[in-house]
Amino acid sequence: MAGNVSLLTGVRRLFYLVTPNETSFRDVSDVPNYTRESVPSFMLFVAIELTISLIKGDKKMRINDGVTSMSAGLFSRLPLYLMRTVELGSYVWVFEKFCVYELAWDSAWTWWLAFLAVDLGYYWFHRLAHEVNIMWAAHQVHHSSEDYNLTTALRQSVLQKYTSWMFYLPLALFIPPSVFLVHQQFNILFQFWIHTEYVKSLGPLEYILNTPSHHRVHHGRNPYCIDKNYAGTLIVWDRLFGTFQAEDETVVYGLTHPVGTFEPFKIQFCHLHYMWGRFKEEKGLANKLSVIFKGPGWERGKPRLGNIEDIPKVCYPVEKYSSCVPPWCGLYICIHFFIIIQLNQQIAASYRVLPVTFVLLSEVFVLLSLTSFGRLFDNSDYSPLLELFRCVLFLTADLILGVLGYQDLKSRPLAMRFVQYWYITSVVIWIVRQVTFYSGRLEKNKQM
Incomplete structure (x- = not known):
């Protein structure tokens, strides 16, 4: 262990x-x-x-x-x-x-x-x-x-x-x-x-x-x-x-065409989506197969790996993708992310003896959590509602497990009680923020 x-x-x-x-x-x-x-x-x-x-x-x-x-x-x-x-x-x-x-x-x-x-x-x-x-x-x-x-x-x-x-x-x-x-x-x-x-x-x-x-x-x-x-x-x-290159000018990191999001599913699968679009557009079997098996920079009439001249030049100062979220939100996500890490570690240590259904549902919750964190960082419109749903889902599952006798809610460790109270607090936070948001929008509409 x-x-x-x-x-x-x-x-x-x-x-x-x-x-x-x-x-x-x-x-x-x-x-x-x-x-x-x-x-x-x-x-x-x-x-x-x-x-x-x-x-x-x-x-x-x-x-x-x-x-x-x-x-x-x-x-x-x-x-x-x-x-x-x-x-x-x-x-x-x-x-x-x-x-x-x-x-x-x-x-x-x-x-x-x-x-x-x-x-x-x-x-x-x-x-x-x-x-x-x-x-x-x-x-x-x-x-x-x-x-x-x-x-x-x-x-x-x-x-x-x-x-x-x-x-x-x-x-x-x-x-x-x-x-x-x-x-x-x-x-x-x-x-x-x-x-x-x-x-x-x-x-x-x-x-x-x-x-x-x-x-x-x-x-x-x-x-x-x-x-x-x-x-x-x-x-x-x-x-x-013949693929060695020593470090020379200041290195700028990331993809030549930055993905521009913190949402995990898009980061994982965005290039497959892009490839599928190119595959449908190409005419002829040879060109379609080239989209799959040649280099990312390949285009018709170009070498297998594309032309290095097509790589966008970097411009200084470099503008990195970010979004404006308040400091409290960053701290909030970090606390919840630490909890998810601990949950994942428990799954990793015990998945061989846990019911497959429990492991699967736990994985779904982890994925939902990572998606919610990414959308909060992206400051997307529906991220507060998604996070509210996630927190309510956790508390509901926690209550069901207690009712079914899988855990004694009264004798649980202090750390688990903290997690429960933190999720309750999180639900209150997002309910208050949503009520405040929609109240402000309603008031603004009345004034128009």
Whole structure:
């Protein structure tokens, strides 16, 4: 369990500072869920970076963008509570059916070979995720943030795992699933800490490792940054395959055509919607297939990946998407978002023993909550009504569970009582605001 992992151990895992002896397992079922166990470390480093940003006053961390990034991270994990991961399931199937030679699971040589092979597999997946439009439709989620900080690392796609699995299958001919699963997790965890602007250079390590400087280039929308630095852990793959670019002019982050919203569903699926529109417009099967399998920048008469000259030039100062919400609303969302994180952690820890219906309904509530937070940040017209509905729904479900005997309302922990009172307070807040809003509108209409 995450609570049994020391802080130092959690930090070491983020930097891939582990040994074969402590991270080798015979069976897949023995491999810890390193990603879930790292959540406290994620939150610690995010809090440290936020503190630095507040002290400096540099606005490198914005509450609306940060919550949106972490919301995407929660969004991406929800399907894992109802089904086996595609990556692991397909890998185990190939290993059991087609393994040519099974390397020893407890050998340091196997561990190091898996380290290199998984990292190489990630490089090619990541590269094609930028060069194949249908894969980019998933991966663009990670690039949609116009900020670059540790929360950006958590902005993940719910669809990406359904395109990445095939790049690791050749490893299943030799490397046991348990060894693969260890490195598949650590490869992703390593990429968390490189999403920061506060680490400028790591000296000689810049020639070997993927670093914050290299990855800043990868997240840039400056023309010189496009389709560069795909590395996971080792930057040597980019140097070897000709996709390396050193950091030069000030990097501007985000998509070349910013999505302009904090609403999670639009962020996750907007490019698929755009692709569908282009697919319908194109004439001829070849052109329709090109929309799917060529690069995001492809158009008729252009190269497979499009022309770099078509990339919009960045203009300084950069105007980032934002909306004007009062400070109290930002604080309100942060408190509710923290509650949703705790709910999600409880689901993650217990989903194997909970009824499937309960897990499914909990996931629906999490998605509803993330959507409501995004719309509040967007300052959309119906966001107050949606949030009022969400809070009433929570209190109704809480009451039903108590009546059915699933929880003792009188003996519940203090934290749960706080959550209940906070939701009651939230309902009052939104009722008062709605009454005030419509009263003001009615009074204004009378005066016209």
